Amino acid sequence: MSQATAQTATDEIDHVLGDEYEHNPVPAAARHGLFSMILVWAGFPMIITGAMTGSLLVLGMGFSRALVAMVVGNLIMLAYVAALGHLGMRSGSNFALIANKVFGQKGYMLASGLLSTLLLGWYAVQTGITGALISGTYGLNYVAMTVVAGLLYIAITFVGVKGLHYIGLVSVPLFVILGVFVAGHAAATAGWSAIMSYAGNNGVATMSMGVGLTVVIALFIDAGTVTADFNRWAKNGTHSLIATFSAFPVANLVAMLVGGIMTAALAVPNANPFGADNMFGYMNSLHVGWLSVLAFLFLYINLGSVCSHCLYNAATGWSRILGTHMRVMAVVLGAIGIAVAAGNIWAFFIQWLSLLGILVPPIGVIMLLDRYVIRPQAEATSDWRPTAFGAWAIGSLAAFVVEFYAPQLSTALSSGIVAGAAYWGLSYAIAPKPQAA
Incomplete structure (x- = not known):
């Protein structure tokens, strides 16, 4: 197929499915309504992986301390994501277009490429989890189930x-119904007093509050x-904020609480949330035929929501960098993600979150300071902006120091705070000095 023919085919698909505005701001006429924005955002974190994360927090911290980490971490995410989302809403621009002004006309490729690749990794992680849970529960072939999942998510x-929007329309209410059932059914076996007093795995809390906050924040720090990429479709600032609030704290906290309540109620010694000790495994453990069928469908639909969001972000970023179309990159990157998922990359979940907590927060904090405070009206005037990259490096280095020498603290918060302070200092240190009269 010639390049002209391929371009014509892509243009025809865009005409049918809609322009994704990979390289230009979304015009006002193409913006989506509030209900659609809420479905897009709520369908992202209200997932079984969030419930697994809630289980990990409760196992490591005990229920009451984990609850504090969940609430505080989600409120931090609300402030962070809402502020970045407002940048997209007011300009109609995706992340890569905004990063172009902050990191430079070539430098943005490093920031956008890193985040897009990390999100492709998340797509692979979630696709692998789908295949592993289906294979372990029903005895089906892991690779086959992973490929089926990946193709569905592509x-x-x-689209x-x-x-x-459409996957959120199905996934969100299904999770709410099944999540309330699982949490309520499990809680009925122990009682709420036992849940609140649950002290952690085998009665021992091993996770600090700092680490707990990092886990909560890092779960969606890359997509956040x-x-x-999402909030550029909002019609106004109110819609953008409400949609963000539907995700953080609402959807993300609901998902974490489902897993946390179930884990505290059952108090299984050495529970494995990535094995059978999760809401999917709980539904199947009841040995009710129709519930097992529903659990099967739920897993594909629910993880299909987060996987499609991650792949959308990755494809949007790389399409801007390579000058191609989002849908083309969705197919190419999706195929790569399937291949990676088949290699059990999802098994490195905790290490992945640690990496995100070190590398990603500085990017967002630098963008917020640049666009709101230091250079709000500035355009891209250079290929690389050393102050932005210098602050990014300083923030990430600080997080590495925390990781090894103060592991009880939060690497995610440390990297963001230090990077922000560094960018502020570097920006004013090299600012042109006024000439004496």
């Missing part, structure tokens, strides 16, 4: 932001940083 992403 198809949803290919574009409308696909994220590229939030402009």
Whole structure:
């Protein structure tokens, strides 16, 4: 197929499914309503992986301390994501277009490429979890189930932001119904007093509050940083804020509480949330035929929501960098993600969150300071902006120091705070000095 023919085919698909505005701001006439924005955002974190994370927090911290980490971490995410989302809403630009002004006309490729690649990794992680849970529960072939999942998730992403709307329309209410059932059914076996007093795995809390906050923040810090990819579709600032609030704290906290309540209620010694000790495994453990069928469908639909969101972000970022179309990159990157998922990359979940907590927060904090405070009206005037990259390096280095020498603290908060202070200092240190009269 010639390049001209391929371009014509892509243009025809965009005409049918809608323009994704990879290289230009979304015009006002193409913006989506509030209900659609809420579905796009709520369908992202209200997932079984969030419930697994809630289980990990409760196992490591005990229920009451984990609850504090969940609430505080989600409020931090609300402030961070809402502020970045407003940048996308007011300009109509995706993350890569905004990063172009902050990191430089070539430098943005490093920031956008890193985040897009990390999100592709998340797509692979969640796709691998799908295949592993289906294979372990029903005895089906892991690779086959992973490939089926990956192809389904590519198809949803290919539709574009409308696909994220439709998968959220199914995934969100299904999670709410099944999540309330699982949490309530498990709680009935122990009682709320036992849940609140649950002290952690085998009665021992091993996770500090700092680490707990990092886990909560890092779970969606990458997607939260590229939030402009979603919020650029909002009609106004109020819609952007409400949609963000539906995700953080509402959807993310609901998901974490489902897993946390179930884990505290059952108090299984050495529970494995990534094995059978999760809401999917709980539904199947009841040995009710129709519930097991529903659990099967739920897993594919629910993880299909987060996977399609991650792949959408990754494809949007790389399409801007390579000068191609989002849908083309969704197919290419989706195929790569399937291959990676088949290699059990999801098993490195905790290490992945630690990496995100070190590298990603500085990017968002630098963008917030640059666009709101230091250079709000500035355009891209250079290929690389050393102050932005210098602050990014300083923030990440600080997080590495915390990781090894003060592990009880939060690497995510440390990297963001230090990077912000560094960017502020570097920006004013090299600012042109006024000439004496």
